[in-house]
Amino acid sequence: MRLGVLDVGSNTVHLLVVDAQRGGHPTPTHSTKTALRLAEHLTEGRLEVDGADALVAATADARRQALDLGCEDLLAFATSAVRDASNSPAVLERVRAEAGVDLQVLSGPDEAALTFLAVRRWLGWSAGHLLVLDIGGGSLEMAVGRDEAPVHAISVPLGAGRLTRDWFTSDPPQRQEVKALTDYAHEVLAPAASTLLGEGPPDRAVVTSKTFRSLARLTGAAPRSAGPRVRRRLSAAGLRQVVAFISRMSSTDLAELEGVSASRSHQLVAGAIVAHETMTALGLEEVEVCPWALREGIILGRLDQLQPGGGLASVDGPLATGRPTLHEAR
Numbered sequence: 668m669r670l671g672v673l674d675v676g677s678n679t680v681h682l683l684v685v686d687a688q689r690g691g692h693p694t695p696t697h698s699t700k701t702a703l704r705l706a707e708h709l710t711e712g713r714l715e716v717d718g719a720d721a722l723v724a725a726t727a728d729a730r731r732q733a734l735d736l737g738c739e740d741l742l743a744f745a746t747s748a749v750r751d752a753s754n755s756p757a758v759l760e761r762v763r764a765e766a767g768v769d770l771q772v773l774s775g776p777d778e779a780a781l782t783f784l785a786v787r788r789w790l791g792w793s794a795g796h797l798l799v800l801d802i803g804g805g806s807l808e809m810a811v812g813r814d815e816a817p818v819h820a821i822s823v824p825l826g827a828g829r830l831t832r833d834w835f836t837s838d839p840p841q842r843q844e845v846k847a848l849t850d851y852a853h854e855v856l857a858p859a860a861s862t863l864l865g866e867g868p869p870d871r872a873v874v875t876s877k878t879f880r881s882l883a884r885l886t887g888a889a890p891r892s893a894g895p896r897v898r899r900r901l902s903a904a905g906l907r908q909v910v911a912f913i914s915r916m917s918s919t920d921l922a923e924l925e926g927v928s929a930s931r932s933h934q935l936v937a938g939a940i941v942a943h944e945t946m947t948a949l950g951l952e953e954v955e956v957c958p959w960a961l962r963e964g965i966i967l968g969r970l971d972q973l974q975p976g977g978g979l980a981s982v983d984g985p986l987a988t989g990r991p992t993l994h995e996a997r
Contacts, residue, residue, distance in 0.1 A: 668740070669696070670969065671733035672962050673726065675745035675770060677706035677804025677828050678931060680722070682729040683962050684736050689973045693966050697736055701725045702930045705748035706804050706828045714752040719761060722749075727766035742965050743770045746778055747805025747826060775822020779808035781964030783817045786873050788967055789959040795870030798863065800945060801960060802878040802938050804828035807945065811863045818866055821859050825852055825945075827878050827931075827938030838917050840936060845914050848937060852944040860948035872951045874901065875960035877931060878938035883956050884926025885909050891926075895958035902953045903946050910939045 668688065674681040684697035703725060708718025726743065733741045749755055750772050762770045773781070783799045790797070799817075801808040805826035810817035834840075834848045874883075879901065884890065886905035889897045913921055918933035927935060946954065 669736070669738050670966060671729070671736070671738035671741040672965050673729050673733075673741060673743040673768070673770075674962050674965075675705070675722065675726070675743070675749060677746065677748040677826060678702065678704055680725040680729065681962070682732060684733065684738060685966055687966055687970055689970045691970075693963065693970075697732075699729075699732065701728075704828070704930075706826075707832065709748070709752060712751070712753040714749070714754055714758050719758050722758065723762055723765050726762050726768045726770065730766060730768050740969075741768065742969055743768045744965060745770050745772050746803060746961075747775070747824075747829075750774070751805060775806055775808060776820040778803075778806075778961060779810040779820035779822055780817055781968055782808055782875060782961045783810035783812065783820065783964070784815055784967055785959040785961065785964035786875065786957045787815050788963075789957050790871070790873065794873075796867065798869035798872045798949070798951075799957075800872070800874045800879070800954070801876045802827055802874075802941055802945075803876060804934070807941060809859060809863055809945075811866060811869060819862055821862065823855050823859055825855060825941045827934040827941065830937040830941065831934040834937065838933065839915055845936070845940065848940055849944060852941055853948070856944055856948040860945075863949065868950070872949070872954045873957045874942075874954045875957050877928070878935070879942060879954075880956055881926050881928070881931070881935060882906060882909055882939055882942055885913070885924060888956065899956040900953055901942075901956065903943070903951060906939065906943050906946065910936075910943050913939060 669686050672683045680701045680703055682699050683695060685693040685695050687693040703721050705718050708715045759770055762768050782801050786799045787797060796813050798811045803826045806822050807825040808822050810820040812818040830848060835844050883899050883901040886901055886909055888899035914936050921927050921935055922929040922932035
């Protein structure tokens with residue numbers, strides 16, 4: 668079946684179309700991104716009208732694309748920017764009424780668990796006791812376990828965009844601001860790290876997300892053009908050097924570095940601080956980068972709900988929404 672996955676994050680709205688079958692490898696056929704920076708449209712906890720307008724327009728356009736490309740279903744989900752908005756119910760109703768898209772809001776732990784599922788499937792059982800980290804725009808997700816479902820799935824408000832907005836007043840940030848953010852991240856991470864390490868040290872520590880990929884590239888990891896199956900790593904020593912280097916650079920200069928996108932360069936310093944403090948709190952000297960993350964976890968979770976005959980199984984979980992299919996909603 669052909670599935671469309673619409674990921675409404677804090678920075679972008681991303682439509683990914685894949686050809687997939689239960690037990691098979693999802694094959695991407697189409698991908699488009701729209702930079703909305705929804706997190707920057709939050710005022711006193713509410714998503715501003717212009718941000719909601721942009722979201723409605725982007726989801727309506729994504730739905731049209733999904734239909735034109737022959738998708739049988741559109742799995743539309745939102746993460747921290749919409750999740751944290753105090754007027755989220757009203758915004759979701761607008762998206763449903765005006766764009767025809769039933770946008771599901773994932774909780775932080777569900778986001779962590781689905782990302783963990785994707786990484787587990789990519790690496791297989793040989794990964795053993797697996798630890799997964801993902802830095803988003805609004806939150807940091809962490810999960811650990813030996814099976815396909817993690818034992819612990821944790822979300823903390825350490826997203827790169829959120830921290831840039833809340834802690835930095837200049838570009839590049841002032842030295843005291845970097846120090847204050849470092850101390851805050853250390854404080855927030857301490858209890859989470861204790862929980863995650865309660866089952867013992869992981870056999871493999873794996874990271875996903877644009878932030879981690881950019882940081883790995885800055886420390887010498889292979890470029891994206893080398894393909895998804897090239898092994899990419901990020902060391903704590905290399906990350907320390909990167910933090911010291913980029914914390915003195917403006918976002919304009921950072922955007923000139925290979926592997927750093929212009930739309931996210933302004934939040935790379937905060938993301939690097941979180942990455943370093945997370946690795947330090949967890950005692951990780953090195954992590955490896957996985958190309959699969961939340962979107963793939965959404966797809967795999969949906970396919971797992973398919974019965975052998977092709978219908979949806981009756982199960983509970985973050986994807987068992989009972990909503991109409993893309994064509995029924997039309």
